[in-house]
Amino acid sequence: MTIETTLPPATPERPATPASGTVHGNPWHPTFRGVALATWIELLRRRPSTKGYIVYGITLAAIIGLGVLAAVNAGPNKNSIAFELVLVLILGAGMLIGPSLSATSINGDSSEGVLAPLQMTRLSAGDLTFGKLLASWLVCLAALLTTTPLLAYAYTRSGWHLGEAAAVIGMILFVVLAFTAVGLAWSSIAARAVASVSLTHLTTGVFVLGTLLLFAFTQPLVAESVTVTNRYYDWSQATPEEQADPNFDYSTLPCVDQEETWEVFHTEKTAWLLLLNPVVVVAEASPIVNPETYEEDGRAAPGMFAQIHQGVSGARLGPNPIAYDECAMNAGGEDPWAERQKEEALLKPNPWLGLGVAGAMLLGSLWIVVRRLRVPYKRLRSGTRVA
Amino acid sequence: MTTATLAPAAITASGVTRSFGDVKAVVDATLTVPQGTVTALIGPNGCGKTTLMLMLAGLLRPDGGTISVAGHSPTHDAAAVRNAIGWMPDQLGSWDNLTCLQTLTLMGRAYREKKEFSRQRGIGLLQLVHLSEFADRPTRVLSRGQKQRLSLARALIHDPQVLLLDEPANGLDPRSRVELRQLVRELAAGGKTILVSSHVLSELDEMVDGAVFMSKGSTLGEGADAMVADAKTRYRVESLDAEALRAALTGYGQPIEEAEGGLVVRVADEPQAAALLAALVRDGVPVHRFGPAGSALEQTYMLMNEERR
Numbered sequence: 001m002t003i004e005t006t007l008p009p010a011t012p013e014r015p016a017t018p019a020s021g022t023v024h025g026n027p028w029h030p031t032f033r034g035v036a037l038a039t040w041i042e043l044l045r046r047r048p049s050t051k052g053y054i055v056y057g058i059t060l061a062a063i064i065g066l067g068v069l070a071a072v073n074a075g076p077n078k079n080s081i082a083f084e085l086v087l088v089l090i091l092g093a094g095m096l097i098g099p100s101l102s103a104t105s106i107n108g109d110s111s112e113g114v115l116a117p118l119q120m121t122r123l124s125a126g127d128l129t130f131g132k133l134l135a136s137w138l139v140c141l142a143a144l145l146t147t148t149p150l151l152a153y154a155y156t157r158s159g160w161h162l163g164e165a166a167a168v169i170g171m172i173l174f175v176v177l178a179f180t181a182v183g184l185a186w187s188s189i190a191a192r193a194v195a196s197v198s199l200t201h202l203t204t205g206v207f208v209l210g211t212l213l214l215f216a217f218t219q220p221l222v223a224e225s226v227t228v229t230n231r232y233y234d235w236s237q238a239t240p241e242e243q244a245d246p247n248f249d250y251s252t253l254p255c256v257d258q259e260e261t262w263e264v265f266h267t268e269k270t271a272w273l274l275l276l277n278p279v280v281v282v283a284e285a286s287p288i289v290n291p292e293t294y295e296e297d298g299r300a301a302p303g304m305f306a307q308i309h310q311g312v313s314g315a316r317l318g319p320n321p322i323a324y325d326e327c328a329m330n331a332g333g334e335d336p337w338a339e340r341q342k343e344e345a346l347l348k349p350n351p352w353l354g355l356g357v358a359g360a361m362l363l364g365s366l367w368i369v370v371r372r373l374r375v376p377y378k379r380l381r382s383g384t385r386v387a
Numbered sequence: 388m389t390t391a392t393l394a395p396a397a398i399t400a401s402g403v404t405r406s407f408g409d410v411k412a413v414v415d416a417t418l419t420v421p422q423g424t425v426t427a428l429i430g431p432n433g434c435g436k437t438t439l440m441l442m443l444a445g446l447l448r449p450d451g452g453t454i455s456v457a458g459h460s461p462t463h464d465a466a467a468v469r470n471a472i473g474w475m476p477d478q479l480g481s482w483d484n485l486t487c488l489q490t491l492t493l494m495g496r497a498y499r500e501k502k503e504f505s506r507q508r509g510i511g512l513l514q515l516v517h518l519s520e521f522a523d524r525p526t527r528v529l530s531r532g533q534k535q536r537l538s539l540a541r542a543l544i545h546d547p548q549v550l551l552l553d554e555p556a557n558g559l560d561p562r563s564r565v566e567l568r569q570l571v572r573e574l575a576a577g578g579k580t581i582l583v584s585s586h587v588l589s590e591l592d593e594m595v596d597g598a599v600f601m602s603k604g605s606t607l608g609e610g611a612d613a614m615v616a617d618a619k620t621r622y623r624v625e626s627l628d629a630e631a632l633r634a635a636l637t638g639y640g641q642p643i644e645e646a647e648g649g650l651v652v653r654v655a656d657e658p659q660a661a662a663l664l665a666a667l668v669r670d671g672v673p674v675h676r677f678g679p680a681g682s683a684l685e686q687t688y689m690l691m692n693e694e695r696r
Contacts, residue, residue, distance in 0.1 A: 026465035033499075041493055045482050113480020116446060117541060120469050121497035376448035376465055380407065 030126030038131020067150040078300035083158035094140040094176035099183030101136040103200040106187040125373035159300035164287045171285045178358035185365035188372035215273040222266040228323040255327040268318030281354035283308035313347035397422040397580035403452030412438040414604035425575045427591045428584040430601030436584045445469045473542035477553040479534045483527035498545035512540040531558040552583040568594045588685040618683035625649035625676035
């Protein structure tokens with residue numbers, strides 16, 4: 001039995017500048033090269049199989065088909081709802097795909113035994129953190145590219161300006177990035193992939209549905225009774241003949257006052273909950289549509305986002321106990337209800353609170369993940385080994 | 388087992404401790420591995436070997452004690468320590484949809500080597516661990532032993548000065564074990580310092596220059612060394628005529644121990660063993676077997692009266 005073992009014969013000359021170099025301390029900060037390599041490794045590992053590419057191709061074909069179908073059947077008028085739906089679709093898909101991927105990428109690697117060997121290399125905790133975040137996010141970006149044909153078509157009919165569309169898409173991608181980072185943070189905290197994935201989707205759910213529920217449930221806490229005085233024509237003063245006459249001029253009747261007590265909700269105190277909702281953030285980031293002048297403005301009729309904006313603005317403005325004054329309106333006065341509608345529609349939108357919170361979550365998550373990925377470990381995730 | 392005095396130490400640890408919650412994994416670990424030597428880390432399951440190795444590798448922070456690897460302290464220059472170490476973990480893991488060569492190339496680049504350099508080195512290492520035919524196949528097709536070999540190649544990708552091998556022989560076939568032994572000796576001859584933990588003690592006997600025994604989270608120092616030295620003096624003699632053998636040995640004034648199928652005597656060194664055998668043959672004792680009484684490490688291990696966790 002002859003056994004050959006020799007040290008690598010074909011080892012080439014090390015490059016003149018030793019790439020390994022020397023290193024001091026225990027750096028954690030990301031480097032451009034390190035992040036690029038970590039991202040590349042993640043993407044290679046998550047690259048779809050042949051079956052995956054087939055599914056992806058079918059999805060793309062279906063979306064293009066849908067776009068063509070919509071184009072053929074479209075009427076001549078501008079309509080922003082299709083574009084808004086595609087944007088919500090991108091947001092929804094991104095918030096499902098990105099966090100799902102990132103939520104398994106640290107504890108999953110750890111249980112597969114491929115995390116520690118990378119931590120042993122010159123890749124820093126920051127390199128690994130940003131690499132994993134970017135890789136998951138880039139997959140979402142690929143999903144966005146799939147919808148491009150539909151998006152482009154819907155855009156042409158939406159009455160939006162290019163800059164507005166780009167800004168909103170940018171904000172969507174930023175929100176998706178933030179929630180992807182949250183998934184990564186849960187993945188670095190929870191030992192098991194099942195736990196981190198559930199916690200991640202729970203977090204997303206809190207922002208998408210929880211904010212709405214909390215807003216609804218806190219309404220009794222901000223309730224208040226108000227009394228308003230309505231004015232009516234006193235129909236009881238009219239004779240039976242007058243009442244039967246369709247041409248009777250009732251403005252000749254005297255006006256009467258009537259007190260009415262309502263319960264109003266001071267939603268201006270809780271409207272910030274709505275502003276945290278990612279869908280609301282996107283709606284608030286979209287352009288304002290003036291319900292009276294949209295045609296001259298070159299816009300489509302107020303769509304879904306305009307309605308969301310109006311609803312949120314209503315909450316932000318708070319209660320508006322309007323007394324009903326039949327007599328004044330009949331005399332040519334303004335309709336206060338219509339005024340209020342217009343005020344709500346045109347209120348300056350505020351996507352900044354939601355974006356700010358998303359930014360804070362992004363930074364906080366990155367901080368957690370870098371800390372959890374730094375070796376030597378002080379503490380381990382309970383119930384895990386190093387690997 | 389006493390090459391320690393000459394070469395400078397590449398790994399030193401003294402009084403290292405580490406607990407996980409209430410569990411004291413390592414209570415007091417002290418060891419020295421001289422440069423260019425192979426040292427075994429031996430102990431029962433759960434005695435803290437892997438935990439100690441993780442601390443030496445710079446992956447786990449000790450609660451107390453001092454460590455120095457390749458002249459760096461993991462407390463101050465953890466990155467330098469990690470960079471100096473090739474670590475072969477006890478947990479087998481590989482990127483299952485990447486090829487063997489891709490894996491090694493990417494690992495090399497993670498050590499900031501140039502892409503082409505890493506690739507060439509990866510090709511060489513795959514040859515070394517006899518995985519060349521799998522270079523372009525995904526690692527998921529590898530068997531357990533093959534993954535083990537890939538893991539060894541991965542540990543060598545950046546040409547580290549120090550190697551920490553955690554159970555490297557696990558799952559290897561006999562031929563691969565022999566190759567691993569030879570490779571480890573060659574690497575040590577090339578100046579690398581190697582700490583290897585294993586359960587296959589008879590194999591370690593031929594591979595290592597020194598041994599560190601661990602029990603219940605503590606390394607056993609001088610005592611264990613003495614036991615190993617003592618175990619090396621034990622020779623086992625078997626004869627067709629047990630009575631004649633016993634009488635002859637008693638006649639030479641040799642203290643004898645009973646052993647299964649024969650007797651165990653103590654000889655100071657190999658010349659003395661040769662002299663004893665010559666005397667037995669000369670006196671007409673029909674000796675049919677004469678040799679060291681098994682693996683010195685194994686004997687020591689068994690004598691340690693080990694707990695098992």
